[in-house]
Amino acid sequence: MEKEQLGQVLSELFPSLEINTSQDPVRVKADTGSIHSLAMTLRDDSRFQFDYLFNMYGIDREDRFTLVYYLESTIFRHIVAIETDLADHDNPVVESISDLWKTAEFQEREIYDLMGVSFTNHPDPRRLFLEDGWAFPLRKDYKDDINFIER
């Protein structure tokens, strides 16, 4: 589907979504609570068939966290970026989508390890790179005691 058509079908199906088709790819802003059901619809609906989660990452915006999911359909070759804001900066929690895409399990573990965002219903919620007890380095308030980054 073309960008405008994709935006139109999405807004008919989910009237509450904020959809921006002027950017490339189409950006969708969703509630944190509805991420899992939205992702499942996008994957399973025959008009979308977003079967390939090619990237996800988190952003620390100091007052809140933002998670971005990039989905592509390998059949129709359209792309959508889903954004969600986690308002609670002290204790960010979102539902895991690792049951929908296998790759999400490890991307989520990386986000938890480096950003400190917790995922509920995750099958293996351990840290990936760093030791237990290490602070979350990609947060903006990370204290760099031994001058790793800044010299």
Next chain:
Amino acid sequence: MQEVELQDILTAREDGDYIINIGPQHPSTHGVLRFVVSLKGEMLEYVIPHCGYIHRGIEKMCERLTYPQIIHLTDRMDYLSAHMNNEAVSLLVEKATGVEVPERVKYIRTILSELQRIQSHQLWWAAFGMDMGGLTCFFYGLRDREKILDIFEESFGSRLLHSYICPGGVMNDIHPNFQKRTKEFIKYFRKKLPEYDELLTGNIIFEMRTKGMGVLSKGEAISYGLTGPPGRASNFACDIRKLYPYSAYDKVEFKEILYTEGDTWARYKVRMAEMWESMKIIEQLIDNIPEGDFTIKMKPVIRLPEGEYSQRVETARGELGVYVVSKGEKTPYRMHFRTPNFSNLFVMNRLAAGNKIADLIAISGSLDLVIPDIDR
């Protein structure tokens, strides 16, 4: 597939189960990677990869560096695809600042990426053969790879970490010998590549150890985000050069190699065929490099306008994505790399479980992992 908890490793296993540790300094892991495997006799029950031994926090470091400085860090992720990594960041900066690079630059970048892909696949073939017990492969592969590294050394003064492609073009013009030596190499390697097949491809022991091992279906490959040669061996058309052409890839003709078997053998065959395709691409471009500038003048301080940007390129191992959140500063607010090896590593448990432990080495060799790209 069995879900694995850390507790499983720590508690005693029932009779007949061994928990053994491979790595972090094991020759077959090609870097500092550790596998914890559970064995029942000779059969693998599960494989847990443990990474992070060379985690350097590149994404965090990028938040303190300017865009031309970041180029030098990207070399150190997938050091066998250094040109492609440089190119990804350069293309992103050019797209965000609205700069169009000269045709000459596009041709040079494409030729370099393909040369890099050939030398990466040569090293993979050399190491893969050695992992499977054929030491001769290592000498054959490195003998031919030296020729490409010599071309790189003459042109850019470095063999591995080039930092040659930069925002706006390339660091300096190509060496006067570059075209001549590249053509000589292609002529030489067209004769030598059939030797690789004679040595390894037809070997009956090699075939028995690879055919039907570690099979992955197309649906699973997509679900795991497997890209590059492993993805294409499972019939997943994921070649960014074909889907979203960048640089001069829209001007050349080449085939996207797809296999349907999805086993170790198919992953081997995809890379062997890709070397032929890369040579075809270089031959189409090497005589037609347009005259012109090798770079355009960028502003002394590059600032990306506020917004979010992304760029995807095809490295020797799969899809590399660069994602930048900018607030209009000279440094990115947040930089994220979607690296191909990260996704390719975690399919290990799915591929190896149920096979013999000796096949673990063949399967991890066929994924062609570069560990610094996983840890970043």
